Amino acid sequence: MPQSYFNDCFDNIIKPHFHFMTTEDVSRLYAYRSIEKKWAGNRRPCGMSSKTHLRPKMRSGIMFQKKMCKTNAENRKKQTVPHTGGSKPxxxxxxxxxxxxxxxxxxxxxxxxxxxxxxxxxxxxxxxxxxxxxxxxxxxxxxxxxxxxxxxxxxxxxxxxxxxxxxxxxxxxxxxxxFKQTKPRVGGIRIPSNDAGCSSFGCQDKYDKLLNTLKAYMIMKEGSIPEQFAGIFGSPPITPSDADSS
Incomplete structure (x- = not known):
């Protein structure tokens, strides 16, 4: 790319639309090298015409588009309940x-x-x-x-x-x-439910550890697990003697 053409593009197109957190010389050099790299990957070889250079890419793009159209047509045939939504999002x-x-x-x-x-x-x-x-x-x-x-x-x-x-x-x-996840609260702390993304062993293990920590905290503060929270832990109210024996 001619330097004069690049300078004109940088001053009139790039510079007015971007804010660079460095000096203009560094920004200008970065933009030039970025464009140069992209241009090098797509320029045609010396002595080859534009049509000869672009023809294989066009042929590849057309074949890919045809393949996608065929795949989409086959998928539409498998659709037993079509919709009438069209292309409107x-x-x-x-x-x-x-x-x-x-x-x-x-x-x-x-x-x-x-x-x-x-x-x-x-x-x-x-x-x-x-x-x-x-x-x-x-x-x-x-x-x-x-x-x-x-x-x-x-x-x-x-x-x-x-x-x-x-x-x-x-x-x-x-x-x-x-989907909003349902998370019960105990003492202001949100507890993830078993079906809220805890299907993996690691998450389930963390969930169990959190419940055990909450049990110990409630027993320390209240002396036992209040009845209204027993369902969360899946067990009857727990007393300090129960916790010591576990």
Missing amino acids: NSRRRAEMFAETGRRPGRAQLYLATHKKQDGSYVNEEAKEICEKIQLATSQSTMDESEISPNDAVGKVLGKEHSGRVRCFGLGATPSTH
């Missing part, structure tokens, strides 16, 4: 439903909205059966269905989520990031 759909009704839609409302056609009919009989079960579970629910939970109507009807997805939330959503 569910985050935008939730915002539109909230603006229209004034209430936050839960997963049940999103599932029902994306499995019906414009005339109100279901996409197929299987989708109709699932939607009717979700509607029944919603009507019988005692929890706030606008809260995203593994125990909401969708979770009860369709079962446990895969570790890498959350139904009705699109790409990137996972149970660990979207």
Whole structure:
């Protein structure tokens, strides 16, 4: 890259948009070398035309795209319950439903909205059966269905989520990031429940040690485990003599 062209790009494009925590000379040299490195990895060999240089990359990109299209088509054939959501992200759909009704839609409302056609009919009989079960579970629910939970109507009807997805939330959503973990409190300390990410041996071991520490602390302060906390420890109230013998 000609030095004069780089200086013009740095002064008019890079410099106005970035704040460098060093001198301008060092920043200019860093930017130049970074561009030089990227350019070296993609420039065409000497004597080779642009078309000859780019043709293999274009062919590789086209073949990859065709392979992806074929894979996606095969996956769509395996989908027994298609949705009518189209390309609209569910985050935008939730915002539109909230603006229209004034209430936050839960997963049940999103599932029902994306499995019906414009005339109100279901996409197929299987989708109709699932939607009717979700509607029944919603009507019988005692929890706030606008809260995203593994125990909401969708979770009860369709079962446990895969570790890498959350139904009705699109790409990137996972149970660990979207489901609120239930953590009981004892003396202001939050205790992770057994089903809140403690499936591994290491986490379960830490959980057991924390419970034992809390037991000892309560016995030291109160003389025994109060009845209201006995259920947390999965045992009857513990007295100091019990703790000494364990």
